[in-house]
Amino acid sequence: MKANRSEALFAEASQHLVGGVNSAVRAFRSVGGTPVFMRRGEGAWIEDVNGKQYVDYVLSYGPLAIGHAHPDVVQAISETAASGTSFGAPTELETDMAKMVKSIMPGIERIRMVNSGTEACMSAVRLARGYTGRDRILKFRGNYHGHVDALLVEAGSGVLTLGIPGSPGVPASVTETTLTAPFNNIDAVREVFATYGDSIAAVLVEPVTGNMNCIPGLPDFLQGLRDLCDDSGALLVFDEVMSGFRASLAGAQGLYGITPDLTCLGKVIGGGLPVGALGGRADVMDELAPTGPVYQAGTLSGNPLAMASGLATLRHLAQPDVHAQAQQWTTQLLTGLSERAAAANVGLVTHQAGTMFGLFFTDAQQVLGFEDVADCNAERFVRFFHGMLEAGVYLAPSAFEAGFVSTAHDQAALSHTLEAAERVFADL
Numbered sequence: 001m002k003a004n005r006s007e008a009l010f011a012e013a014s015q016h017l018v019g020g021v022n023s024a025v026r027a028f029r030s031v032g033g034t035p036v037f038m039r040r041g042e043g044a045w046i047e048d049v050n051g052k053q054y055v056d057y058v059l060s061y062g063p064l065a066i067g068h069a070h071p072d073v074v075q076a077i078s079e080t081a082a083s084g085t086s087f088g089a090p091t092e093l094e095t096d097m098a099k100m101v102k103s104i105m106p107g108i109e110r111i112r113m114v115n116s117g118t119e120a121c122m123s124a125v126r127l128a129r130g131y132t133g134r135d136r137i138l139k140f141r142g143n144y145h146g147h148v149d150a151l152l153v154e155a156g157s158g159v160l161t162l163g164i165p166g167s168p169g170v171p172a173s174v175t176e177t178t179l180t181a182p183f184n185n186i187d188a189v190r191e192v193f194a195t196y197g198d199s200i201a202a203v204l205v206e207p208v209t210g211n212m213n214c215i216p217g218l219p220d221f222l223q224g225l226r227d228l229c230d231d232s233g234a235l236l237v238f239d240e241v242m243s244g245f246r247a248s249l250a251g252a253q254g255l256y257g258i259t260p261d262l263t264c265l266g267k268v269i270g271g272g273l274p275v276g277a278l279g280g281r282a283d284v285m286d287e288l289a290p291t292g293p294v295y296q297a298g299t300l301s302g303n304p305l306a307m308a309s310g311l312a313t314l315r316h317l318a319q320p321d322v323h324a325q326a327q328q329w330t331t332q333l334l335t336g337l338s339e340r341a342a343a344a345n346v347g348l349v350t351h352q353a354g355t356m357f358g359l360f361f362t363d364a365q366q367v368l369g370f371e372d373v374a375d376c377n378a379e380r381f382v383r384f385f386h387g388m389l390e391a392g393v394y395l396a397p398s399a400f401e402a403g404f405v406s407t408a409h410d411q412a413a414l415s416h417t418l419e420a421a422e423r424v425f426a427d428l
């Protein structure tokens, strides 16, 4: 048997990197086996260190909305790098990026670029607290907002729970102002507001979730959040780090027609380079330093390479029909998977929001929140994951991660995927 280079590389990496990886989600802890080491990507395809090719539905966990190594992105990064990689002084690219995002998401009046989604969410919380003069924040079970102390909370068993630290190293004093409620349950949120309404600074929500797999918020739930925030003076923060430029070109706010006070962005906005952004109402955003008293800064924020990469990605994505075509491939993918699962008698619920999708192995009729996802057939997912990997289809190694389609996916990629799925479903 040919030696598997990934195994050798992982063994070596594990002696130097914690768990052999630089982000916990990359380890194959929930599916077993060895993480596959990749060496190149082009369009919808990636190649591992053994030379095996895969259709990629991870796309770096979302950022690569126009596929791997898109010529526009490669050119933008190379040309920008040749003129210097960072100045610590303003560049025109940052204004270009701000204008681009505002033209796509009209609810955003002012932007601050940061370096990751985590930073965007962390700054959103501080800004909301500074602006409202209130301390409490409300988040939803199964929603992820980066590894921010106050947002790493575990829910208790009740409908409404006070935050319990979700990780060692997070003091209870940091999470005691974090309230949690179940996703897609507006009655539970009304109860929270009845008790705590006048002390809540912000409601943070993934309007389309990507971190308990892909669950679109119910329109009444999201509109209900908007109304409760308007009535109580709390700020509505859409964490669109994943759904931005995916649920629709204008993200979930475009899809639902609901304008949040603040929006957290990341992933696609950097086109594969490390970027995050916080944007929203001018009167709120202007509370940030230097115009306001809420401190926020970053040595590499608005980095020229990251702006160039993100701008090239957004420019390509915003062309007429480009996003719609990728959404169309996503629909075809899910239709094809559903048909093949049904033919093999495999219970499968699929979700789509633009170019994001979710696959749930369950006989339930619907999947609306964290408990529903946790009830899905985990063993079946593991077999499906490994079967697809073997057949040259790369999915995230966790039943709690969403899938992504890029503008580079095409009929060939789809056919390869559906043929593989047909064989794998038959053995589930």
Ligand SMILES: *Cc1c(COP(=O)(O)O)cnc(C)c1O
Pocket: 115, 116, 117, 118, 119, 121, 144, 145, 146, 147, 206, 210, 211, 239, 240, 241, 242, 243, 266, 267, 276
């Ligand atoms: C990925 C993600 C984050 C964190 O972004 P990082 O760039 O990994 O720090 C925050 N919120 C959501 C919804 C995400 O999907």
